[in-house]
Amino acid sequence: MLRRLSIVHVTCRRLIPSVQQSPSLSWALGSTRNYAKRTSSRKNDLKPVTFKIPNYTSVSDLSNMTNIKIEKLIRDLTKMGFTNVTHNYILSREYVELVLSSYNYKVEEQTSVLTPETVYDELKSPVNPKNLMKRPPIVTIMGHVDHGKTTILDYLRKSSIVSKEHGGITQHVGAFQVETPISKRRITFLDTPGHAAFLKMRERGATITDIVILVISAEDSLMPQTLEALKHARNSGNQMVVAITKIDRFSNPKQREAAIEKVNLDMMNHEIPIERIGGDVQVVPISARTGENMELLEESIVLLSDVMDLKAETGAQATLEGYILESEMKKTTGNVSTILITKGELRKGKVLICGNTYCKVRSIKNENGQEVAKATPAQAVEITGWKDLPGAGDEVIEVKNEATAKKYVAKRVALIQTLKESENVDRLNEERATKVFSKLKKENENEDESLNSETGANAKDEGPKKVNFIVKGDVSGSVEAIVESIASLGNEEVRCNIVTASVGIPNENDMKMARITGSKLLCFNLGSLPHDIINNKDDIEVAQFNVIYKLIEDVTETLTDNLKPIYETKQVASAEIRDIFNFSVRKKTIKIAGCKVLSGQVSRNATVKIIRGADEKVVYDGTISSLKQGKDDASVVKKNNECGITFGNDFESYEPGDKVVVYEKVKVPRYL
Structure with missing residues (x-):
């Protein structure tokens, strides 16, 4: 029976992430296992592994270690499902173990499998029922921007968060514990931001909470972020309470009832199991400004937490x-x-x-x-x-103790490094396979065609222009949200490229990186920056923001400014050449075009075209060299006035009847 050694550091799924994405590699792994089983089932004696199996090894090295001819090894690997196998093809440790099993080598089985996500699991202790005690519920406030989430928390903890927030929106995860005034029970609240930029923060809030209060404005009903919050709440499996806010905005009781009824119908249309239709989701119309029904909301949370019997x-x-x-x-x-x-x-x-x-x-x-x-x-x-x-x-x-902490952190860092190495190995195999394919292709093509093909490929690989940014924020959640918001901005011409993103005031390394990469520094909620950062000697652009959508707008504007400019020609004046005069200056004869301005006004140094005939052939495209009225120089000649004009580059091949068109190039606004 086939027995295989599980990797100490990573499983196969973690070792080569592309296996999950690449059908051919996934099929290769399955084929390798099946081939190993079929091969080993025909043999009775197992050969011991007399060498240490490295994390990665090439086919040629494996051939030397096992004394198997490399031609046979390549042939067998191809049968197992590997593609583009050559002598320098790199195999991961788990693949090596499966290959050894197929050649009847005995490999020891080991049950413990570690990944960066599970390396700390052994530190967790099993639940001891004797230590379980009731704990306060963890409640998350979620919903659309400006629907009154923070105002609810204001009322509960008798504070004034709204007045302190930039732009009137919550931009951090606010966490606090309050003792409710009526039931004297403690409740922990998480206030997750409602702005679309904070998707990940809202997801995080939904997954570490017990109860979600879904806030819906009676004025707006269900909005995009409301539906998004509903999706997160459903995915997390949390219990839910719906709070219909801003009912104080309706002075007429009938209008209030109609607005609440519309919200209820919208919730039913989105399959929210409210109590009205026999579900378990409580719906509480409230006004956090006046305090109306806030006691009822508190009772709903306490009652639901008692039913859930929360303990820790x-x-x-x-x-x-x-x-x-x-x-x-x-x-x-x-x-x-x-x-x-x-x-x-x-x-x-x-x-x-x-x-x-x-x-x-x-x-x-x-x-x-x-x-x-x-x-x-x-x-x-x-x-x-x-x-x-x-x-x-x-x-x-x-x-x-700290020694244990250092040991496990080092182990996790090593696993992450192994994962990075596996990605590099996978990429290296693909690059080598591509080179082999390209070499074979070049052998069947002549040199010129190959050169043209290569030039075309290089032009294609250039891709959009990258505009570099360095993000600095006050807290990690804000940095994460900013990166998520701006990383995908751009189009086929220009893309946002985030060089680094970190927490804290820009330091010397950030400034050095910005200078080297030509990056713009985006600072979010950092307060007053040092003078040497704002007025730096390298003229690095530093932008400061307190509201995230202002930052997103600035990045979008910067990307737009880096789009390739497009200009359109706009005619501003026209004149007709009526006669040609000769004028002698220092024994040199100069031709002057006697013109009459037909429209607009002609100015000195203007850009002009001289058009001739019915087919409007352009005989000159340049600038006006001099402009005169009588014997005097003129800066501007207006409509219906006569003037003398000479053109740049000593152009004198004009004729009576030619039309002089004064134009300017206007930059066309572009958008992402």
Whole structure:
């Protein structure tokens, strides 16, 4: 029976990502397994592997290690489903193991399979029912922009967020915990932005929450971002409550009822199972400005959380777990992040691991900026002590000490590096196969045709012009949203190219990179920048924004300015040559065209065409050299006046009856 060694570092699916995308490689893998099974089933004795299997090896090296003739090895690999196999074709470790199995080699089986996504899983402890305790519900406010999401949170925590926001929209994930005034129950709220640019942030909000409050304005009903939020809520499997906002805008009770009824009908048309049609989604018409029905919304959340029976492990015995909501670099405190705890108890001194970095917690602050001794499940707090900035949305896990954290971070970085190497190997095999194909093609074509083909290919490969940008933001979520918004901007002529994107004020490396690549610096929500950044000696363009759609508009405008200009000719005046005069200057005779201006006004140094005959043949296209009225020089000659004109490049081949057309080239506006 065939036994194969699973890769210690990566599975085949992770080792070569293109396998999932390439039908031929996916078929090759299946064919290899089937071939190995058929071959090994005919043999009884297994040969031990006497050499160390490398992560990657070429066909020729594998031939030397196994003492199999390279011609036979290439032939057998082709039978297994590999295409374009040559002596320098590179095989991954798992493919090598499958090939060895087909030649009756014995490979040891190993059950543990690690990937960058699962490397930290062994740090998680199993759930202990004894440590389970009720926890506050995590509620996410979602909906279309300007439908009143933040106003609801304003009412609940008696703050004034709206007045502090740039452009009237929420641009960060706001997380805080409140004690409701009526039931005295604690609820954690996440306020995810409604602007279309924050797609990923809204997705993240829907996947780490228990209950989604879908906010729908009674004035606008369901809008694009409302439907998008509904999709995320459905995909996440969260429970949902619908809040119909802005009912205070209707003074007439009948108009209010009609608006609410329209929202209900629209929800039914989009298959939202509201209670009215026998579903389980509660619908609460509210006004956060007046406080109308806000108690009913609170009761709906509390009731739904009781039905869900939300519990989490807490106490020192449980391993802490959570998610990064935001991360940023602060001048006074260094790397900080907002973490939502889902399990365990957070205290100072604990060591946390997240992504490719770790943290020894130095301080814990709540949403009001006050230091707290500990944080429990469903609580969002700001912590300091990170070695590097963690990524927004990454999972956080507690480890015993810094040595353990360094060990697992190094292991994860090594796995990521292996994945990058596998991508390079796959690309290298494709390039080599392409070169072989090109070589065979050139042998069957003559030199000129090959040269023309190559020139055409090079011209095609040039592609659109890349306009470089460097993005700097206040928090990682904003940077992520900006990159997602502008990365796809452009067309077949010009494309947005993001050189780097990071958190914090532009530093020396950013300025150096901008100078080398000719990039424009896009700074988002960074406050007042240092003088040497704004007025830098290299004239690097630095743009500052507080509202994301203003940033997107600026990038679009910059890309538009880099489109190839198109000009159209606009006639501004015309004149007719009536007679030709000779004028002597310093023993030299100069011909002057005596003209009458028929329309517009003729100015000195204007661009003109001289047109002759019924077929309007252009005999001259250039500029006016001199313009006179009588013996005096003139700067402008208006309609119905006579004048004398000489033309540039000493052009004198004009005739009476020729028409002089004064024109200018007007740049045609272009859009992406």
